[in-house]
Amino acid sequence: MRNRTLISLMLLALPATPALAEDYPAAIEALVEQGVRIEARFDAPSGMTGYAARVQGRPLAFYVTADGEHVVVGSMLDAQGANLTPEHLEAHLPEPEYNDAWPRLEDAAWLREGAADAERVVYVFSDPNCPYCKAFWEASQAYIGPDVQVRSLPIAILHPSSMGKAARILAADDPTQAFIDHQESGSEPLARVPADIRRQVEANNQLMRELGAHATPAIFYKDTEGHVRQILGLPDDAVMETQVFQTAPAR
Structure with a gap:
């Protein structure tokens, strides 16, 4: 059942x-x-x-x-x-091929945590109303730094307020800080979403769908052989360490 x-x-x-x-x-x-x-x-x-x-x-x-x-x-x-x-x-059922997704993710609307020249790059589609996205963000803080960067793509799929909240993040003078502030203490949606920002969020929504991701967080990363992999939902600690970030968390 x-x-x-x-x-x-x-x-x-x-x-x-x-x-x-x-x-x-x-x-x-x-x-x-x-x-x-x-x-x-x-x-x-x-x-x-x-x-x-x-x-x-x-x-x-x-x-x-x-x-x-x-x-x-x-x-x-x-x-x-x-x-x-x-x-x-x-x-x-062959293993899905996501290598073509990488340049599309690079060209999307995202914000970065971690060093700009960090070799390890992880992309994550994140809805502002997603508790599992928040849990992933909290777990990622132990990995983000000079060697690891996380690029978050704000989306709006879970709740009517998601669009306004995602827009507030992307429209901010410092989107990364706005994203961190939201994860730490929440945020109110913008009452009026600028048209260009709405297009960015909707483009992220569409990209997520086209990549076959129907759950959040939707995480994309490269394995040890350089192949792009996808994880839907919150991975456990072992998967984060050995697959997603491929490094031990800071203790």
Whole structure:
């Protein structure tokens, strides 16, 4: 029940998007109309058809019955209790490629914490009303410095006041300090958002969607081989240290 509820909430959070140019059975078509991105179709056991997909960046398998009228979401087990779904996803759902995202992030409207010449760069889409974004900001303070910079892209997707708050940050004489002040003590939204600032926030919103990020914070960084990676939501301490920042936090 908990997994079903989680998946339902993830689907509700997705923006409506046009279906891909594909002839899907009705059960899958309904999911596509909710924003599920189908990456591959494959033959599954017992005459079922499998679909490898991503929901908010999370890989999921959907299994459609032979009549096309019903879809099963989640893990498929064989007679011995072995979970077949990880093998299905590994075979049919390639690792997403985000390298083209890096120059687009560089050209977006962001503010920087940390040294301008810091070699380690992390981008994060942050909504002013997102508690997990605030938690990530708090955790990042132990890493930011001469070797690590974090570039935050203000977005407005969670609450009507998000636009005014994001605009207040970007319109400030010192956006970085305005961002820090907001994280430390909150802020009031601008009563009137300048048109150019609104366009910047909306462009960040659009970029986030185009990069397949449907949860906040949405974090982009480069792994040890220079490949761009994405994390949706608040990572745990170990992931922050070993993957996102790739350095030990200041103690």
